[in-house]
Amino acid sequence: MCGIFGIVSNQKSINIGKIALESIRRLEYRGYDSCGILSQYNSKLFVKKDAGKIDDIHKKLKLDEFPNGSKLALAHTRWATHGSPTKINSHPHLDCEDKIAVIHNGIIENFIELKKELLSKGHFFKSETDTEIIPHLIEENMKTNKNLKEAVANAIKKCKGAYGLAICHADYPDTIIVVRRESPLIVGIEEGKTTYCASDIPAFLPYTRNCYILEDNEMAILKAGTAEFYDINDCDNPKQKEIQLIKWSIDAAEKGGYEHFMLKEIYEEPSALRRTLKIPNDSLNKFAEIILSAERIYITAAGTSFYAALAGKFIITKFLGKYIEAIECSEFKTQLINSLEENSIIIAISQSGETIDLIEAVRWAKEYRPSAKIISITNIVGSTLTRHSDNIIITQAGPEIGVAATKTYVTQVLTFALIALEIAKLTKNESQEEIQKYYNALYSTPEIIEKFFEKNVELIKYIVRNLEKNLNFFFLARGISIATAKEGGLKLKEVACRFVEGYSAAHAKHGPISLIREGYPIIFIAPPDETYERLIGNLMEFKSRGGTIISLVVEDDDKITNLSDTTIRIPQPGDKYHNLFSPITFIPALQLLAYYAALEHNLDPDKPLNLAKTVTVH
Ligand code: G6P
Numbered sequence: 001m002c003g004i005f006g007i008v009s010n011q012k013s014i015n016i017g018k019i020a021l022e023s024i025r026r027l028e029y030r031g032y033d034s035c036g037i038l039s040q041y042n043s044k045l046f047v048k049k050d051a052g053k054i055d056d057i058h059k060k061l062k063l064d065e066f067p068n069g070s071k072l073a074l075a076h077t078r079w080a081t082h083g084s085p086t087k088i089n090s091h092p093h094l095d096c097e098d099k100i101a102v103i104h105n106g107i108i109e110n111f112i113e114l115k116k117e118l119l120s121k122g123h124f125f126k127s128e129t130d131t132e133i134i135p136h137l138i139e140e141n142m143k144t145n146k147n148l149k150e151a152v153a154n155a156i157k158k159c160k161g162a163y164g165l166a167i168c169h170a171d172y173p174d175t176i177i178v179v180r181r182e183s184p185l186i187v188g189i190e191e192g193k194t195t196y197c198a199s200d201i202p203a204f205l206p207y208t209r210n211c212y213i214l215e216d217n218e219m220a221i222l223k224a225g226t227a228e229f230y231d232i233n234d235c236d237n238p239k240q241k242e243i244q245l246i247k248w249s250i251d252a253a254e255k256g257g258y259e260h261f262m263l264k265e266i267y268e269e270p271s272a273l274r275r276t277l278k279i280p281n282d283s284l285n286k287f288a289e290i291i292l293s294a295e296r297i298y299i300t301a302a303g304t305s306f307y308a309a310l311a312g313k314f315i316i317t318k319f320l321g322k323y324i325e326a327i328e329c330s331e332f333k334t335q336l337i338n339s340l341e342e343n344s345i346i347i348a349i350s351q352s353g354e355t356i357d358l359i360e361a362v363r364w365a366k367e368y369r370p371s372a373k374i375i376s377i378t379n380i381v382g383s384t385l386t387r388h389s390d391n392i393i394i395t396q397a398g399p400e401i402g403v404a405a406t407k408t409y410v411t412q413v414l415t416f417a418l419i420a421l422e423i424a425k426l427t428k429n430e431s432q433e434e435i436q437k438y439y440n441a442l443y444s445t446p447e448i449i450e451k452f453f454e455k456n457v458e459l460i461k462y463i464v465r466n467l468e469k470n471l472n473f474f475f476l477a478r479g480i481s482i483a484t485a486k487e488g489g490l491k492l493k494e495v496a497c498r499f500v501e502g503y504s505a506a507h508a509k510h511g512p513i514s515l516i517r518e519g520y521p522i523i524f525i526a527p528p529d530e531t532y533e534r535l536i537g538n539l540m541e542f543k544s545r546g547g548t549i550i551s552l553v554v555e556d557d558d559k560i561t562n563l564s565d566t567t568i569r570i571p572q573p574g575d576k577y578h579n580l581f582s583p584i585t586f587i588p589a590l591q592l593l594a595y596y597a598a599l600e601h602n603l604d605p606d607k608p609l610n611l612a613k614t615v616t617v618h
Contacts, residue, residue: 002031002077002091002103009193011071011194014071016066017037020063021037024037024054026203027077027203029254029399030199032077032078033380034051034085034086035050036091039073041067041069041070045168047101051089071174074092078090081130083128084381089128091103091129093126096124096139099169101169102135104134105199106162106181107278108163109130110160111159134159138151141155148172149235152179153233156232163180163182164183164184175221178214179219181216184200185198185214187214187220189211189226192224195226201246206250209247210245210246217231260604260605263605265400265406267453272397273445275398276418279393279395279418287375291316291423292426292427297344297345298325298345299347299348300362301358302358304405305350305408315413316420316423329360330357337368342371346373347376348377350385352379354383363388378392378393379397381394395408396411397410403494403608403611404605404608404611417581421435421442437577441580441581445585449585453588456569463550463593464600470519472498472499473501474520474547475500476508476542478531478538481526484590487590488500489590491594494608495595497608498597505539518546522547523590524538524564526539526560527578550565550566550568552570553568554578
């Protein structure tokens with residue numbers, strides 16, 4: 001989620017600061033709430049860092065100006081996870097003596113225990129980050145063993161979690177050490193001259209196309225123009241690694257080889273879900289307790305986040321057994337001005353945490369009912385919403401660049417599901433065994449989506465080609481899948497400029513059905529839940545009037561499959577556990593449909609007409 005970059009060179013005329021600055025600019029899409037650059041010269045580390053966007057910080061601090069003759073630099077652009085986006089929390093982080101510097105992409109899960117241990121040994125910390133424990137752990141190891149490579153390896157072996165790390169030491173003028181586990185790390189080489197490391201290839205692509213991709217638990221010692229690789233558990237025997245030649249353009253490389261950010265972000269959904277599944281239990285539990293204690297509960301949001309709220313409301317009420325109202329944030333005040341009660345709980349949900357109508361809604365609620373509690377789910381640490389909230393949960397989607405929200409939607413619904421299961425644990429209305437089955441279904445969501453991607457993309461492209469001439473669509477569903485119909489429909493509107501009515505299949509007979517003529521396309525979202533049999537009835541109403549029926553069903557579906565012109569099969573079981581989480585596993589099909597429909601109509605899916613990623617006007 002953060003971007004890291006390092007360079008070590010022996011070239012006399014090299015401007016290390018300029019290269020580091022340009023390189024993290026190319027990584028800014030990975031995170032942009034703070035940044036920092038460090039250079040090493042004459043056994044000293046020079047650090048410039050602050051909160052804000054790279055260009056703003058550069059104006060203040062001249063990020064490209066470091067001592068002449070410096071041949072080593074580390075640079076970082078941050079996406080805050082632990083600790084708000086402030087100067088102190090920006091990377092690099094240093095040890096007590098300001099000798100060892102670390103930049104990090106990932107999360108050290110056991111940092112609280114490690115920090116306690118280090119504090120008891122006399123180390124002092126400046127930041128709230130998980131990262132800062134690493135330079136101190138290395139410092140501690142170097143007290144007994146002066147070998148930097150071994151000290152790094154021993155320190156890292158104590159850390160649990162995910163990391164792409166670049167490390168340097170003031171007394172080792174020509175060395176960067178990199179280590180990787182779960183977070184990406186790539187080494188680029190200009191043979192005999194300069195070596196680079198980065199969390200993504202575009203960072204060094206203007207300088208070299210030769211690179212090594214680190215695997216989990218690998219470490220590399222980088223010196224000017226060379227790199228030596230080791231297994232973290234065997235630092236004595238260097239490993240052979242194969243060099244790779246990168247053929248992408250810089251633009252393609254930023255998108256990880258995908259043509260558009262939207263497509264990249266759809267394909268990132270499994271990893272975004274896996275990260276979100278690791279949200280600490282105590283914050284989920286806190287939310288569950290607050291929700292359980294409330295008399296009146298509202299969820300409020302805009303756009304895609306509102307549709308996540310509709311799915312979330314459904315999942316939470318199943319275990320809560322209490323009514324929750326979901327209200328679009330732009331209507332929140334108008335609808336509740338006469339009825340918002342004392343001690344209400346407002347769950348505010350927003351990818352950006354900056355949508356102005358949402359900020360206004362929560363501000364108004366707090367002013368009007370100071371006893372109301374705002375608990376928020378957002379993707380952005382330090383956003384305005386977090387500052388107006390009593391409690392927050394950060395979804396772990398990572399930066400989303402495509403204007404149409406995709407991976408953030410699935411992580412929002414997953415977060416609601418995780419809160420719902422915490423509620424189930426507290427109410428004890430369901431047995432432990434039953435709750436575990438829901439968890440198992442939830443844990444299988446990333447894999448289901450991966451399997452879906454493996455088999456279905458050509459089918460989606462085929463459907464898009466067949467529907468090329470259609471300007472209007474219905475996306476119909478019942479129960480929880482109405483959220484999927486609305487969100488899937490929104491995607492097609494946003495990026496492919498088609499009109500879609502995402503609607504209740506039952507309610508559609510009260511008016512919308514009058515539009516149906518021969519060939520009118522209707523997409524039915526049809527997991528085999530308690531609404532399935534009735535949905536068949538609705539499907540027949542549309543089929544008998546000439547509608548072209550495309551259905552989203554589970555793998556072994558037969559009834560709806562036999563009635564449909566085309567089916568898209570989601571590779572998951574049709575049991576009640578998986579059905580409850582179908583808003584997560586069914587939506588990628590509709591996101592891909594929208595994406596390929598945009599391409600079919602020569603539209604840029606990353607830049608939909610008239611839309612903005614973050615709406616800060618009323
Ligand atoms: C805009 C974006 C949508 C987004 C909505 C809410 O309309 O184009 O993609 O869903 O704002 O944004 P939020 O950041 O609050 O989730």
